[in-house]
Amino acid sequence: xxxxxxxxxxSRVIVLPEDNIDTDQIIPARFLTTTERSGLGKAAxxxxxxxxxxxxxxxxPLNLAGQGGHAxxxxxxxxxxxxxxxxAPWALLDLGVKAVISSDIADIFKSNALKNGLLPVEVDGKTxxxxxxxxxxxxxxxxxxxxVRFGGEWQAVFKVDSFARYCLLNGVDPLGYLMQxxxxxxxxxxxxx
Amino acid sequence: xxxxxxGPQSLFEKLWRRHLVTEEETERPAVLYIDLHLIHEVxxxxxxxxxxxxxxxxxxxxxxxxxLDHSTPTLPxxxxxxxxxxxxxxxxxxxxxxxxxxxxxxxxxxxxDPRRGIVHVIGPELxxxxxxxxxxxxDSHTSTHGAFGALAFGIGTTExxxxxxxxxxxxxxxxxxxxxxxxxxxxxxxxxDMALAMIxxxxxxxxxxxxxxxxxxxxxxxxxxGRMTLCNMSIEAGARFGMVSPDEKTFEYLRGREYAPAGxxxxxxxxxxxxxxxxxxxxxxxEVRIDASAVRPMITYGVSPDxxxxxxxxxxxxxxxxxxxAADYMQFEAEQPFSKASVNRVFIxxxxxxxxxxxxxxxxxxxxxxxxxxxxxxxxxGSETIxxxxxxxxxxQVFLNAGAQWRNSGCSMCIAMxxxxxxxxxxxxxxxxxxxxxxQGKGVRTVLASPATAAASAxxxxxxxxxxxxxxxxx
Numbered sequence: 001x002x003x004x005x006x007x008x009x010x011s012r013v014i015v016l017p018e019d020n021i022d023t024d025q026i027i028p029a030r031f032l033t034t035t036e037r038s039g040l041g042k043a044a045x046x047x048x049x050x051x052x053x054x055x056x057x058x059x060x061p062l063n064l065a066g067q068g069g070h071a072x073x074x075x076x077x078x079x080x081x082x083x084x085x086x087x088a089p090w091a092l093l094d095l096g097v098k099a100v101i102s103s104d105i106a107d108i109f110k111s112n113a114l115k116n117g118l119l120p121v122e123v124d125g126k127t128x129x130x131x132x133x134x135x136x137x138x139x140x141x142x143x144x145x146x147x148v149r150f151g152g153e154w155q156a157v158f159k160v161d162s163f164a165r166y167c168l169l170n171g172v173d174p175l176g177y178l179m180q181x182x183x184x185x186x187x188x189x190x191x192x193x
Numbered sequence: 194x195x196x197x198x199x200g201p202q203s204l205f206e207k208l209w210r211r212h213l214v215t216e217e218e219t220e221r222p223a224v225l226y227i228d229l230h231l232i233h234e235v236x237x238x239x240x241x242x243x244x245x246x247x248x249x250x251x252x253x254x255x256x257x258x259x260x261l262d263h264s265t266p267t268l269p270x271x272x273x274x275x276x277x278x279x280x281x282x283x284x285x286x287x288x289x290x291x292x293x294x295x296x297x298x299x300x301x302x303x304x305x306d307p308r309r310g311i312v313h314v315i316g317p318e319l320x321x322x323x324x325x326x327x328x329x330x331x332d333s334h335t336s337t338h339g340a341f342g343a344l345a346f347g348i349g350t351t352e353x354x355x356x357x358x359x360x361x362x363x364x365x366x367x368x369x370x371x372x373x374x375x376x377x378x379x380x381x382x383x384x385x386d387m388a389l390a391m392i393x394x395x396x397x398x399x400x401x402x403x404x405x406x407x408x409x410x411x412x413x414x415x416x417x418x419g420r421m422t423l424c425n426m427s428i429e430a431g432a433r434f435g436m437v438s439p440d441e442k443t444f445e446y447l448r449g450r451e452y453a454p455a456g457x458x459x460x461x462x463x464x465x466x467x468x469x470x471x472x473x474x475x476x477x478x479x480e481v482r483i484d485a486s487a488v489r490p491m492i493t494y495g496v497s498p499d500x501x502x503x504x505x506x507x508x509x510x511x512x513x514x515x516x517x518x519a520a521d522y523m524q525f526e527a528e529q530p531f532s533k534a535s536v537n538r539v540f541i542x543x544x545x546x547x548x549x550x551x552x553x554x555x556x557x558x559x560x561x562x563x564x565x566x567x568x569x570x571x572x573x574x575g576s577e578t579i580x581x582x583x584x585x586x587x588x589x590q591v592f593l594n595a596g597a598q599w600r601n602s603g604c605s606m607c608i609a610m611x612x613x614x615x616x617x618x619x620x621x622x623x624x625x626x627x628x629x630x631x632x633q634g635k636g637v638r639t640v641l642a643s644p645a646t647a648a649a650s651a652x653x654x655x656x657x658x659x660x661x662x663x664x665x666x667x668x
Contacts, residue, residue, distance in 0.1 A: 017514075018515060018518070019497075019515050020397055020398075020496075020497045020515075022497075022627070022629045024627070024629045024630070024631060024632050025629065025630065025631075028631055028635075029608045029609055029610040029632070030609070030610055032235050032263075032610055033235075033264055033279075033280060033282035033283045033285075033286050033610060034282060034286075035238035035239070035242075035285065035286055035289045036238075036239070037239045037242075037350075047630075047631055047635060052617070052635070076515070077398065078397055078398040078401075078431065081397060081398065081431060081497075082333065082428075082627060082629060083332075083333050083608075083627075084236070084331060084332060084333040084347040084348065084349055085235075085236065085349075086236070086239075086331075086349040086350040086351060104398055104401070106398070106401065106431060107401055107402060107431065107433055108333060108347055108348070108349060108428075108433060111348075111349060111352070112349035112350075112351065115349065115351040115352070116351070161222070161365065162219060162220050162221075163220060163221045163222050163363070166220070174351075174355070174363055175243070175247075175351075175354065175355055175358060175359075177221075177363070178224070178355055178358065178359045178361060178363060179249070179358065179359060181214065181215065181224050181359065181361065182359065184214050184215055184224070185214050185224070185226070185359060185360065185361055188214045188226055189226075189360075
């Protein structure tokens with residue numbers, strides 16, 4: 001599976017201001033019995049988007065995901081904490097979310113997201129607060145320059161791990177890189193015997 | 194890196210360096226060699242699919258070990274011998290792991306294996322988990338194994354594929370944090386309370402980007418089980434790694450276990466393991482100090498593990514929208530004692546607290562007592578080995594006589610994907626690790642606690658302080 005390149009994205013934002021949105025919220029465990037990675041969009045934030053009878057909650061901003069260019073999620077701090085389930089970025093991508101902006105994104109989620117072409121964008125507190133108050137705002141993310149722009153003048157920088165950034169910009173699958181290391185891995189193993 | 198190459202090193206730094214196939218550079222992460230890859234049914238199927246699509250074989254099935262735990266029923270098979278899976282998908286997921294292991298020659302603790310159990314319980318129990326090893330699993334609670342002085346961390350499914358294919362992960366070196374527990378724990382306070390006190394102190398994201406080493410007299414005095422509980426909860430503070438420097442207690446725990454070295458190899462291994470503890474003077478990027486003697490039995494009152502407070506306290510008044518939202522969900526009235534909250538269900542189990550010592554602690558409270566009418570109690574041992582050992586001690590009889598349910602091993606209500614779960618609105622006192630909204634079933638309100646606190650709450654039908662019960666038995 002090669003990675004779909006990610007260079008830049010301009011889209012309206014969906015805002016979920018809650019802090020500590022854990023991966024159980026992003027995809028509840030009852031959907032994890034799947035052996036597939038596709039088709040999980042329906043399960044994304046299921047209990048936030050649907051009521052007990054399975055009816056869509058009209059007021060959920062998540063209903064906009066993937067529609068009318070709403071492909072960026074702005075969330076409270078410590079987004080993606082908890083379980084290591086990669087089903088979380090799979091579900092978000094399938095729902096139409098291509099980037100998540102927060103002040104602070106949990107380590108394992110960040111790592112999983114980057115490997116699937118979902119861009120985790122960690123911005124400074126001031127920019128974060130502005131975006132939390134700007135649902136529907138059009139935001140431009142440029143991975144090459146690692147900048148976020150919105151509201152005419154506002155510009156902020158973010159950092160993505162340089163290797164992950166290279167892979168995303170060029171659509172390089174890290175597994176390919178790892179397989180190129182096999183001679184070194186073999187040598188390492190022999191050196192330990 | 195904070196230390197010179199030849200200066201005093203921390204346990205983490207020693208293990209990191211030992212496993213570097215290629216060093217980290219600005220433009221690329223380190224290639225880190227993995228000594229033990231544990232897999233289970235939930236986070237592995239998609240990884241095997243990637244390998245199949247690329248025609249890559251599993252490079253080191255001998256360093257890979259599988260168990261079934263998340264989706265498996267904890268009720269015994271029905272009259273016809275058929276296991277009662279929650280859904281056909283759960284059964285299919287289990288079958289998928291069985292066939293993947295068969296196809297790739299990976300050792301698996303199958304459904305009928307008397308050693309089967311929760312992945313973070315069976316690793317140490319079988320002696321697969323050892324000091325000095327790098328251990329990964331597609332599961333965030335892999336930090337549990339760090340209790341043995343291993344470098345153990347949770348990974349995603351793509352990385353599970355990477356390890357299956359190459360026996361390595363691409364990883365940036367995290368920063369290091371030492372959490373030192375000074376002083377002695379008081380009666381009725383254990384590792385779970387230490388973990389919750391620490392998370393309340395540093396926050397649910399306080400450990401993000403760090404590898405935590407737990408140190409100090411109160412940590413040294415913990416049993417290996419207690420150390421596992423502490424390291425297990427590291428991720429609830431955001432840290433992927435939690436570890437304890439190995440000592441004689443670590444070696445004694447491992448001696449004679451099925452996969453532990455034996456004979457001369459054992460002596461050599463122990464000699465090597467003795468070189469692993471953090472050197473005096475080793476530097477950490479961050480130091481946290483906690484007075485262990487001030488830690489009281491802890492519970493959580495919110496929907497994030499850092500919303501933790503002493504069980505004999507009162508619900509705090511919400512200070513922000515987030516806290517208000519959590520308080521509304523949990524239905525704790527501000528400034529009311531926690532002991533006023535009625536309990537509907539109690540879960541004793543999970544990779545955090547399902548080991549024999551945890552079950553003994555709960556049984557100690559429940560012995561010759563009855564569960565409060567209307568409270569449902571599930572006791573789920575962490576492995577079949579533990580189940581059999583507990584039954585040999587008649588702990589099952591203590592629980593059954595009290596009116597609790599005694600189940601077969603598995604993750605059960607911790608992740609609630611096998612059919613074991615609470616009903617909407619129920620308050621569940623749980624020895625597991627996460628109090629997230631809906632984690633134990635839609636609309637379920639979870640209160641995290643130690644086995645003793647959970648057992649005391651089962652008896653009283655409300656959130657209860659375990660200390661009076663333990664004082665009577667002198668524990």
